[in-house]
Amino acid sequence: MVISDKLDKFFDEKMKEYPTRRSFLVPMLLYSQDEVGYLSDEVIAYLAKKTELTELEVRNVISYYSLLHTKPMGKYHVQVCTNISCMLRGGEEILDHCKSKLGIGHKQTTADGTFSLEEVECIGACSWAPAVQINYDFHENLTNEKMDKVLDQYRSKAK
């Protein structure tokens, strides 16, 4: 099994609440990505079977959403917002800082697999711009120094 039995059972249970099998595809993609780390070929094949779609159709959906990944991402996925509010408050500098600090670019992963970096559109944290989302956690009102601390925190967590 490409995903845990628990998740598989959960899918079967939840599927009953949807009018058609394909309606449940996007939530299943998100759950699977959280568990496996990315949407591997095996996960795609598994979900295609589950939804009775072709693998191509599953890939079409994945390619539509930038938050779904078909390549392994870092353990901590750093998503830097550069949309208007964050841009005005230095979001692009934060992004540049992350790039030089981590030594990777947009949609790249560090060699040790700890971090990956992505420039994203608005994450809904405008009031506390500039903001960064790492996995599902938000870090707000950032400066380069604060960003360093945040990254260090995660790096020590990874060890």
Place this chain on the structure above:
Amino acid sequence: MAEVKNVTITVDGKQVTAPAGTLLIEACKAVGIEVPSFCYYPGLSLQAACRMCLVRIEKMPKLQTACTVPITDGMVVATDTDEVRQARKSMIELLLGNHPLDCPVCDAGGECELQDMTFKYGAAESRYMEGKLHKEEQQWSPVVFFDRPRCILCYRCVRVCGEGMDVSALGVQLRGSSSVIAPNEGDHLDCEECGMCIDICPVGALTSGAYRYKTRPWEMKHVGTICTHCGDGCKTTLGVRRSDTGMDIVRGDNRDKSGINGDFLCIKGRYAFDYFDHKDRLRQPLVRKDGKLTPTTWEEAIEHVGKRLREIRDSKGGQSIGVIGSNRTTNEENYLLQKFARTVLGTNNIDHHRTTDFAGFARAIAGKQNATATMRDVASAPAILLIGNDPTERHPLLAWNIRTNVRLHQAKLFVVNSQPIKLRRQATRFVQVPAGREGKLVAFLNGDDAAAGALTGASGSNDALKQLRDELKAQKDLVIIFGSELQGADIAALVKFGSAANAKFICLGDYANSRGAADMGLYPDLLPGYVALDGPHKYNEEWGSLSKTKGMGLQEMMQAAKGGKLAALYVVGSNPVVDYNFDPAALQNTFVVVQELFLTETAMLAEVVLPAASAYEKGGTFTNTCGDLQLLKKAGDITGIKSDFEIIVRVAERIGTEVRKLVPFGSGVRADMGQTRGAQSGEADRHSVWLTANNLEPRLSPFDPYAMLDEIQRLVPGYEFSRLSLLAGNDQHMLAAELSAAGAGDALVQIVPANDTLFTSGTLGRYSKTLNSVIENKRAPADKEVMAD
């Protein structure tokens, strides 16, 4: 079904009345108002992606897409105001933002919907300053190429592949301006290679491997004729162009969508015409000299055949000569061949490669009224029972019609097969039976409950079978389609079951004119129209008295050859050595004449090989497997060949027959007005040049197949049709089977189905570059693995 109410709307001041629920775009079309669209395509799901069909509807706040709005009573619509025109112009400007302006080299240039719209709405100047996105062209399969920047994302290809073909090999990836059509295997396609996506593409984004960069649309003449491969009889429009050897066929499509196939063509109809100019095509008669087949002149070859056949007939009698006809020559040629055998050679030893039991079908159905279905019926019947065969592979149009009917009209489909065939996905009920037990199922349908044991095994429950039987009995206007799995008595039993419910039948045979071969009497015991040799018939009156003795069938001919009793074998367009396991050694002392396109295994054994025209190079008629008669028009030219019709007439003349007795030409008012010469006809002066060059009387020639068609119409029961309708390219249903008076007949015939796949087609398929390249391509991945080991 409840009667649908009519509603009346006003479009550009015109009153339009149409059933409620009709889409606005279709209602406009009905009164000749064209609402442009790229993504809308009749019969496919609605997309409303291109925004070209925007119209102003009174009382609605914004412009509406005519392709998604169903009409309602009193609706007032304007389709041609400045506002609408401006909206359409803006849409084109957007589309042209990335679309390259390479019309001068694009295949679609001249027949491109985007080009037409740009001319009409004039968005030639763009206000965009950004550079155009460019991506390299991709090859997805031997026949499908994709030029990404030309794509305008109408999704027609995605829908026709998924909904129409049930293949779903195409999808859309990414989003916004980066959206791109993607094939199912990443960088290539794994599909049925039908080319529907290319045909339906409104621009030149999807192009055909066979046609791309070869010519421009306006440089071709377009000849609407019939595909020469399977028995469905799709109409195909061939694009032909002058070449140094005459006329070359460069493209096959269905651009006028007029035939029984509507939009549809499979890979064979679209690409597999390409055997016609294969390098191995015979272009000169061959006569065996010193044991070797040697090129010679037509004069010498025909003289040799005529002389030897006359000697054999006069010394050993007609019963020592066998004749084998073809599943892919025209009705006129088949009729002429059996008439030639019976009246010139004096033998009833005539047969053909039987791929299904048409004679048994005729016997079962004789005397019933309107008991056969047409190909069009399949697309509209409320219920269909399919026993045996795999139409997806062997009858692609039939499969398309079934799928379309299920999708658009919610037809009920019942499938009985020994394999889990693809059409089960459209089936209301699918019943799998052990191979060879299809007859038992028919017995069960007729009430023999004991037969269920043979279908389900000892322990199995027959509930599913009973349910099937009950459901079928409840259906009205059922169409029953069966393959060669059912023969003789099983067909009779099936007809008994179906007739009780007024069902109509289709018997499936392989190859383009196998039904025509059967209808035209390529049988040792049946005359044209399944008329028993020993029964009363009109042929005696016109042909002189005929022998009532049943002739030899194919197997008996082989036995006779083994026993040294077959002095001559005359083969037209058939390869019995491969298709019927005709023992080559048996033919050592037989005088074998073969009319063929290629040097087949049978032709290699011949004393004389006569190079024949393919069905693309001659006129005539074909009858498809349902019994629909259609006109075949000449498209291409190959130097050095002659039509089978002309060859048979010339041979008969050398044997010493009065040709006018064989072909009733020069009488009556009907004659060849140039139809047989296809694209070469048209101008009267060129017509007369052709006639003079061929030493013919104007318009009246012994090689005129339409003179033979006159006789067919006059003598063959059930071949009643309108000549004008035929010439107009329409299909007409023949009732030869119902009106036949087939006698007891021969029950012990050997039926050998062709078992062709989507990518093979007997002898012709072996010489098609496209089919071979697709087969090669599908095999390739496995080969690579072997190399890596």
